[in-house]
Amino acid sequence: xxxxxxxxxxxxxxxxxxxxxxxxxxxxxxxxxxxxxxxxxxxxxxxxxxxxxxxxxxxxxxxxxxxxxxxxxxxxxxxxxxxxxxxxxxxxxxxxxxxxxxxxxxxxxxxxxxxxxxxxxxxxxxxxxxxxxxxxxxxxxxxxxxxxxxxxxxxxxxxxxxxxxxxxxxxxxxxxxxxxxxxxxxxxxxxxxxxxxxxxxxxxxxxxxxxxxxxxxxxxxxxxxxxxxxxxxxxxxxxxxxxxxxxxxxxxxxxxxxxxxxxxxxxxxxxxxxxxxxxxxxxxxxxxxxxxxxxxxxxxxxxxxxxxxxxxxxxxxxxxxxxxxxxxxxxxxxxxxxxxxxxxxxxxxxxxxxxxxxxxxxxxxxxxxxxxxxxxxxxxxxxxxxxxxxxxxxxxxxxxxxxxxxxxxxxxxxxxxxxxxxxxxxxxxxxxxxxxxxxxxxxxxxxxxxxxxxxxxxxxxxxxxxxxxxxxxxxxxxxxxxxxxxxxxxxxxxxxxxxxxxxxxxxxxxxxxxxxxxxxxxxxxxxxxxxxxxxxxxxxxxxxxxxxxxxxxxxxxxxxxxx
Numbered sequence: 107x108x109x110x111x112x113x114x115x116x117x118x119x120x121x122x123x124x125x126x127x128x129x130x131x132x133x134x135x136x137x138x139x140x141x142x143x144x145x146x147x148x149x150x151x152x153x154x155x156x157x158x159x160x161x162x163x164x165x166x167x168x169x170x171x172x173x174x175x176x177x178x179x180x181x182x183x184x185x186x187x188x189x190x191x192x193x194x195x196x197x198x199x200x201x202x203x204x205x206x207x208x209x210x211x212x213x214x215x216x217x218x219x220x221x222x223x224x225x226x227x228x229x230x231x232x233x234x235x236x237x238x239x240x241x242x243x244x245x246x247x248x249x250x251x252x253x254x255x256x257x258x259x260x261x262x263x264x265x266x267x268x269x270x271x272x273x274x275x276x277x278x279x280x281x282x283x284x285x286x287x288x289x290x291x292x293x294x295x296x297x298x299x300x301x302x303x304x305x306x307x308x309x310x311x312x313x314x315x316x317x318x319x320x321x322x323x324x325x326x327x328x329x330x331x332x333x334x335x336x337x338x339x340x341x342x343x344x345x346x347x348x349x350x351x352x353x354x355x356x357x358x359x360x361x362x363x364x365x366x367x368x369x370x371x372x373x374x375x376x377x378x379x380x381x382x383x384x385x386x387x388x389x390x391x392x393x394x395x396x397x398x399x400x401x402x403x404x405x406x407x408x409x410x411x412x413x414x415x416x417x418x419x420x421x422x423x424x425x426x427x428x429x430x431x432x433x434x435x436x437x438x439x440x441x442x443x444x445x446x447x448x449x450x451x452x453x454x455x456x457x458x459x460x461x462x463x464x465x466x467x468x469x470x471x472x473x474x475x476x477x478x479x480x481x482x483x484x485x486x487x488x489x490x491x492x493x494x495x496x497x498x499x500x501x502x503x504x505x506x507x508x509x510x511x512x513x514x515x516x517x518x519x520x521x522x523x524x525x526x527x528x529x530x531x532x533x534x535x536x537x538x539x540x541x542x543x544x545x546x547x548x549x550x551x552x553x554x555x556x557x558x559x560x561x562x563x564x565x566x567x568x569x570x571x572x573x574x575x576x577x578x579x580x581x582x583x584x585x586x587x588x589x590x591x592x593x594x595x596x597x598x599x600x601x602x603x604x605x606x607x608x609x610x611x612x613x614x615x616x617x618x619x620x621x622x623x624x625x626x627x628x629x630x631x632x633x634x635x636x637x638x639x640x641x642x643x644x645x646x647x648x649x650x651x652x653x654x655x656x657x658x659x660x661x662x663x664x665x666x667x668x669x
Contacts, residue, residue, distance in 0.1 A: 111480075111490060111555075114343040118336060119494050125336040127494055132302075132325065132521060135541045138495040139325070139521045140332040146299045146324035147215050150331075150381050151175065157383065162205050163404060164388040169205050171383065176290055178212035183292035186217055189244050189265060193218030193297055196240045196307065198264075199367070200224040200233065200255055201248035203388050206269040206284065207366045208376060210246045215305050215324075218297040219243075222307045222319070223367040226251060227632040232317070234258035236309055240319055240528060249274055252281060301325035307528055308369055310467045310573060319528030320467045327373060329495060330470035330522035331381055334374050336494045337475045345478075356405045356432040359385040363392055363411045364571065369471040370439060374463070375410050394418040398428040405432040409458075412571030413443035417601050420447075420454050433458035435477065439465060439571075444600075445485035452482050464488035464559065468543055472496065472522040474557050487556040496520035499542075500551055510553055513560055516545040565657075567596035567604050572634045574606055576657075579637065582630050583608065586623065588616035591647050595657040597639060597665040607639035609660045611647060618642075639665055 109117070119127040128141045144150045154161070157171035185191040197214045199221060201207050214221040222240045224233060233255045237245070245259050245266045252268050256278050259266055266281040268274060277283060305324045309317040360379050364371040379386040387404045389397065397419060400406060409416070416436055419425065436451050436458045437443065443462055451460035461477035473496065474489030481487075491498040499507055500514040508514040519542045526534040537544050546564040551557050567574040576594040583592040591611040596604035612618050620640040627636045641664040648656045 109344050111340070111344065112492075114340045115492070115494065118340050118343055125332060125339060125494065133541070137521050137541070139329055140336070140495065143325075143328045143332045145301050145328075146303070147305060147327060147377070148299050148324075150328060150377075151178075151212055151216065154380065154383070155179075159383065160385050161379070161383075162208065162386055162388060163400075164203075164205050165390060167205065171380075174205070174209060175212065177206075177209040177288070178216060179294035180288050180290050180292045181209060181213035181284075182217045182294050184288050185213060185219065185244065186295045186297075188287055191217065191219050191243055193299070194220065194304065195243040196220045196222045198222040198224050198237065198240065198242045198245040199247070200226060200245060200251035201269065202226050202250075202390070203362055203366050203371070204248060204269065205388070206246075206248075208380075210269075211366075211372070211376075212380075215299075216297075217295055218299045218303060220304045220307055220321075223309065223372065224251070224255075225309060225367050225632065226365060227634060228254070229628075229630060229632060230254045230258060231630050232632060236317060236319070237262060237264060239317075240307055246284075252278065256281065299324065301328075304525065306372075308367070308372070308467050316578075318530055318533055320524045321526050321528050322470055322524050326522050326524060327377070327470050329520070330373055330472035331377055333472045333494055333496070333520075333522060334378055334475075335382070340494075341477055356407050356434075357385065358382070358408070359387065359404055359406045359432075360408045360410065361387045361389065361397065361400060361404075361406045363389055363397060363409070363415055364438070368571070369465070369467045370410065370412075370571070373471045374465075392418075394422040395424040398422060398424055398430065401430050401433060402428045407432055407434045409433055409436045410438040412438055413447055413462075413603060414570040414601050416443070416451055416460075417447055420450055421601075425454075430458065431456040435459060435461050437461035437463075437477070439463040439471070443485075448481060448485040462488055464557065466543075466545060468524045468537070468545075469496075469518060469520060470522045470524070472520065473518065474498070480556075484554075484556050487552075487558050489557060490555050491551045491557040492555055495522065498551070498557065500549060505539075508550075511550055513548055513550045516547045516549045516557070516559070518543045518545060565595075567594075567606050569596070569599075569604050569606060569634055570602045574635050579606065579608070579627075579631065579635055582627055582635075583610070583623070585630070586618065586626050588613050588618035590614075593647050593655045593657050593660055594637065595661055597661050598667070605639060606635065606637045607641075607661065607665050608637040609641045609643055609647065609664055611643055611645070641665070 126141045154171035155175045161171040162169035199210050260280045269284045271283045306322045307319040448460045459478045463475045465471035465473035476489035497519040499517045549559045565576040579594045590613045594608045597607045599605040
């Protein structure tokens with residue numbers, strides 16, 4: 107007999123179960139955790155040593171778990187004995203999705219250091235900020251990122267290791283090639299690592315114009331991972347199946363279509379595959395037809411990305427050419443999916459079901475998940491608000507809870523929440539209050555317990571899963587001397603979810619145009635932050651009584667869809 111969600115959750119998280127939930131004191135607060143979670147990521151990765159099963163597929167390369175760990179151990183040896191990296195030191199990773207990204211991550215965490223994920227799309231000035239802010243002791247990067255990061259890193263005395271650096275001849279000053287400093291066979295140095303030790307810094311755009319480094323502990327990430335697997339198991343128990351990592355008739359296999367420097371790519375995708383011993387197919391860059399080819403050839407079972415990418419698959423002219431019958435799960439997170447897309451995924455794949463998850467960098471991607479019949483029947487929801495180790499509340503502006511069905515800000519409390527923002531105590535105190543995380547999202551919980559995301563409290567555009575904070579873009583625009591007034595906001599886009607738009611009042615007597623502005627912004631902003639919709643006005647921008655620019659009015663006036 108099919109179980110209710112509540113019955114399945116109680117069964118899966120009950121005493122003696124793999125996902126047994128208990129209460130422990132974390133930072134002095136009673137906190138629900140998984141009793142069988144490994145203490146740290148070091149223990150979670152240890153089982154990969156000696157495992158000759160296939161782990162990574164990248165282009166024409168195939169890496170086993172053991173090959174990955176032999177490289178990680180040897181790099182860890184180099185970090186300690188050549189570069190003097192100590193426990194707690196920050197080591198940056200700046201590269202596209204490559205096997206060496208994963209090797210570097212595993213090496214850094216294995217010696218108690220902190221992995222700092224740098225956005226591979228950042229400009230030199232953006233990289234410079236993060237290098238200084240995090241206090242890097244070392245940077246590991248691919249050739250393209252070395253070119254962008256070399257000047258700021260070298261000027262700050264940060265040594266660099268370049269992976270796949272054959273085209274760099276000679277090596278830039280202060281840069282060593284991976285294959286020259288890493289010797290396979292060198293052992294992993296022994297370092298004591300505790301659950302509460304910091305392990306990652308992932309940068310998330312800030313409302314002040316500067317990115318914030320979200321700091322996570324080992325405990326937070328291993329509990330987030332267990333939470334993902336628990337959510338999947340609960341869904342399986344409801345149907346009398348064991349869904350965790352299964353592909354039915356196909357061996358479990360994920361495809362990596364989002365950047366590893368994002369929380370989704372790093373934690374729920376890459377680390378889930380590491381922890382559950384699943385094959386991970388890595389794409390050099392996102393391309394819908396190539397993704398379809400890989401899904402067919404590698405028999406991919408799980409597709410986790412942003413809704414844009416599910417849309418791209420279905421819209422690809424090559425969709426019908428490829429066999430996608432291995433896919434069991436299609437979806438991801440990073441942005442709400444339109445109900446139309448949920449229906450298209452449900453009908454467009456032979457056995458694949460739509461799914462979505464609501465998580466943030468600040469929760470290590472963990473949060474409510476939605477899949478199968480529940481998702482099809484509640485396509486505008488992001489899942490059930492009651493989950494294993496997370497409490498969710500909807501609150502008024504004054505912090506008090508709202509009645510069921512009433513909209514307010516979403517607050518979350520969990521062992522998976524970050525410890526702080528690096529070097530930003532005021533931002534930490536504003537966002538994390540008594541162990542509760544203020545999400546900045548506005549939503550409601552209905553009388554069935556389903557959570558709906560309806561708006562954002564923060565002035566932010568969510569473009570294809572990328573957070574673009576309007577204040578940061580406006581600050582860059584105001585650097586142009588021809589700009590008198592500017593407003594940046596999001597406008598709906600069928601594929602991206604939202605695109606970045608702006609309306610500008612020019613200085614009198616100037617003739618700034620859209621192309622000139624885009625070229626100017628390209629010097630300081632990553633491409634995804636640059637407005638794709640630009641309008642100019644001869645009138646002062648409209649404001650409310652308190653002086654705040656009415657961005658929704660501007661959107662309706664300049665970028666409304668034709669009727």
